[in-house]
Structures are given as structure tokens and as C-alpha cells.
Amino acid sequence: MDFIEEFRSEVPLTQHYVYLNHAAISPTPLSVYLEVNKYLISVMTKGTIAVNEHEADDFYHIREKIGKLVNAKSEEISLIPNTSYGINVIAHGLDFKQGENVVTDNVEFPATVYPFLKLVKNKKIELRIAKVSPEKIEDEILSRVDKNTKLISLSHVSFSTGVKVDISRIVKEAKQVGAYVLLDIIQSAGATEVDLKKFDVDFAVAGGYKWLMSPQGSGFMYVKEGLLEDPPFYGWKSASNFLEFNPEKFDLEKGPRRFEIGTLDVASNLGLAKSCEIIYQHRDEIFGRIQYLSNYVIKIANERGLEVITPENKKAGIVVIKIKNPRKASEYLLRKKIIVSPRGEGIRISTHFYNTLEEIESAIDNIIYYLRES
Numbered sequence: 001m002d003f004i005e006e007f008r009s010e011v012p013l014t015q016h017y018v019y020l021n022h023a024a025i026s027p028t029p030l031s032v033y034l035e036v037n038k039y040l041i042s043v044m045t046k047g048t049i050a051v052n053e054h055e056a057d058d059f060y061h062i063r064e065k066i067g068k069l070v071n072a073k074s075e076e077i078s079l080i081p082n083t084s085y086g087i088n089v090i091a092h093g094l095d096f097k098q099g100e101n102v103v104t105d106n107v108e109f110p111a112t113v114y115p116f117l118k119l120v121k122n123k124k125i126e127l128r129i130a131k132v133s134p135e136k137i138e139d140e141i142l143s144r145v146d147k148n149t150k151l152i153s154l155s156h157v158s159f160s161t162g163v164k165v166d167i168s169r170i171v172k173e174a175k176q177v178g179a180y181v182l183l184d185i186i187q188s189a190g191a192t193e194v195d196l197k198k199f200d201v202d203f204a205v206a207g208g209y210k211w212l213m214s215p216q217g218s219g220f221m222y223v224k225e226g227l228l229e230d231p232p233f234y235g236w237k238s239a240s241n242f243l244e245f246n247p248e249k250f251d252l253e254k255g256p257r258r259f260e261i262g263t264l265d266v267a268s269n270l271g272l273a274k275s276c277e278i279i280y281q282h283r284d285e286i287f288g289r290i291q292y293l294s295n296y297v298i299k300i301a302n303e304r305g306l307e308v309i310t311p312e313n314k315k316a317g318i319v320v321i322k323i324k325n326p327r328k329a330s331e332y333l334l335r336k337k338i339i340v341s342p343r344g345e346g347i348r349i350s351t352h353f354y355n356t357l358e359e360i361e362s363a364i365d366n367i368i369y370y371l372r373e374s
């Protein structure tokens with residue numbers, strides 16, 4: 001059995017459903033589940049002995065595997081419970097001054113936008129939401145950037161159009177005005193190459209439960225070396241001397257634990273480290289296969305006369321097919337055991353590497369049946 005076939009056999013849901021919804025939540029594969037479970041069993045049988053063993057290296061065994069996948073140093077990877085938390089850490093960690101602005105766009109998931117509303121209220125910053133189209137998204141975002149821009153906050157891959165942004169172009173222009181770039185990589189990490197050193201972004205954030213196939217509660221934040229040395233929130237674990245348990249003595253931690261204010265979901269993050277390791281080992285095959293499957297979705301959809309919103313030359317794992325009343329259409333597909341999400345103006349098909357051509361054909365066929373019947 002080759003790697004993809006073997007991996008597919010580790011995802012039991014594939015026996016019952018055509019699952020094309022990895023941009024929402026991925027099913028937990030067996031190897032990830034076993035990693036999570038191994039930890040929980042060790043805590044069940046050894047209590048603090050097991051917990052202390054895992055924490056002995058300050059979770060560097062987890063940071064290292066995540067860092068390798070996204071080309072970042074372990075010291076730049078902090079563990080967080082979800083994407084929204086990470087974005088808030090950055091929003092409140094940067095020293096915004098009245099009159100500065102944050103640029104984002106109108107197809108973002110709210111997680112990359114809402115945290116800045118608090119700064120609009122409290123610090124009187126300006127939040128600029130660029131109106132964008134899939135084809136010209138970079139130009140449209142950059143047209144709102146000026147010398148008062150402190151941060152550009154955007155997704156690498158859009159949850160609602162599937163467009164993959166040319167991030168190097170955004171970063172290049174951001175640097176010219178001295179703006180930071182925060183990249184939400186939850187829709188790209190695990191689906192396409194994410195090379196944070198090459199992208200040269202300042203911050204990146206992702207939950208682990210989508211393309212990284214890990215439990216909800218896992219996630220990570222990348223903060224470029226030298227930035228946010230003083231985090232916005234202090235908790236007992238933000239102290240380098242936390243094992244002294246002394247409320248009267250606080251030495252700020254310098255490493256990535258400075259953002260991890262309290263106890264983490266260790267089990268879920270061990271699952272995340274495991275899946276990062278698997279994806280890293282097979283990255284060329286996985287990313288190549290996801291591109292191949294996305295291309296196939298577009299090809300079959302076009303052949304059947306459906307309109308595809310996602311541009312063919314700027315995409316990762318998400319393809320959005322325009323349709324009237326997408327919610328009704330996805331409910332129809334659910335009745336046929338085909339799982340997709342209604343998003344934006346259409347049906348979002350998000351194929352992971354272990355999906356098959358037959359599954360894609362079945363989804364497109366059923367969209368056609370739905371259109372005929374409705």
C-alpha cells in the first residue's frame with residue numbers, strides 16, 4: 001500500500017461519507033488519535049509523573065515539529081487554544097498609537113478582523129476593511145496601506161473564496177511603510193507550502209483542527225524573533241521562575257512560553273505535533289495531491305457548466321462553486337452523505353490529500369442533481 005492509501009485507511013469516516021469539508025474540521029486520523037490517547041493514558045496511570053515528563057523540555061518536542069513544518073525556529077512557536085486567541089495576543093501586544101491603522105479585507109473570517117474593533121474603541125486606531133475580489137486581492141489590500149499602517153491582518157487562504165494570497169508581495173510593500181504583517185494560516189498550513197522565513201511575515205497563527213488534522217484546542221502562534229518580547233497578558237506560566245510559585249517575585253520568561261499564560265491542552269498539542277511530523281515527512285506528495293484534487297474539482301465543475309469562484313492559479317485546498325441558496329444545496333448533499341460547507345456565494349469543497357477522484361465526481365454529480373430538482 002502506498003502512503004496515501006494507507007493513510008486513508010486510518011480515516012474511518014471515509015467508509016461512510018464523502019468528506020470534502022477539511023476547511024471546516026478534519027476528522028482525526030488514527031495515528032493522531034493514538035498519540036493523544038497515549039498521553040491521556042499515561043496521565044491516567046502515572047499522573048504528575050507523566051505530565052512532568054512531557055513538560056521537562058518546556059514542550060520543545062512539540063514546538064520543534066510544528067516549527068519544522070512551517071520553517072520557523074522552535075523558539076518562535078507558542079502553543080495557543082485557537083486562532084482567535086493568537087490574533088488577540090498580537091492585537092493587544094503591539095503598541096498601537098491613536099491615528100494608526102490596521103488594514104484587512106472584506107472576505108476575511110471574522111477572527112482576523114474583530115480583535116481590532118477593541119483597539120478602535122480603546123486606542124482610537126482606524127480599521128480599514130478593503131473591498132476585494134479574488135483576482136486582484138493584493139492590489140486592493142495594498143491600496144488601503146499608507147504610512148500610518150501599523151499592521152496588515154489577513155488570511156493566507158480565504159475561507160470563503162479559496163484564493164491564496166501572494167504574501168511575499170504584501171510583505172514587500174508593508175516593509176516599505178514599516179507595517180507588520182499578521183498571517184492567519186489556518187486554511188493553508190497542512191494544505192500547501194507555508195514557509196514563514198521565506199514569506200518573511202512577522203506573525204502567523206493557526207488552530208490545528210483543519211488541514212493539520214488535530215483536535216480542537218490545539219494551535220500555535222509564530223512570533224518572529226525579537227518581536228513582542230513583553231507579551232500583553234501575564235499568567236503564572238509567563239514567569240521564568242514559575243516553579244517557585246512566589247506571587248511576590250516575577251521574572252518575565254523570554255522564550256515562547258511567555259505567551260502561554262497557564263495550563264495547556266497537552267494531549268491535543270501532542271496530536272498536532274504528530275500530524276505536523278507526518279505532513280512534513282510527506283509534504284511534497286501531500287501538497288501536490290491537494291493541488292491535483294483542487295484542479296480536478298475545477299475541471300469537472302467547469303465541464304458540467306458550473307461557475308467556479310476560486311481562481312485556478314491562486315488556490316490551495318479550497319474550491320468554491322457558485323450556487324443559489326448554498327445552505328439548501330449543502331443540506332441536499334448531506335442527505336446523500338456528502339459533506340461540504342455553504343460559504344460566501346457558494347458551496348465550499350475542501351479536499352484533503354486522501355480524497356479520491358470518485359468522491360469529487362460524486363459531489364459534482366449531486367450538485368447537478370440538486371440544481372435539476374430545485
Ligand SMILES: Cc1ncc(COP(=O)(O)O)c(C=O)c1O
Nearest residue numbers: 082083084109111155159186207
Ligand atoms: C481563516 C480562519 N481563521 C480562523 C478560523 C477559526 O478561528 P478559531 O481557531 O479561533 O476558532 C477559521 C474557521 O473557519 C478560519 O477559516
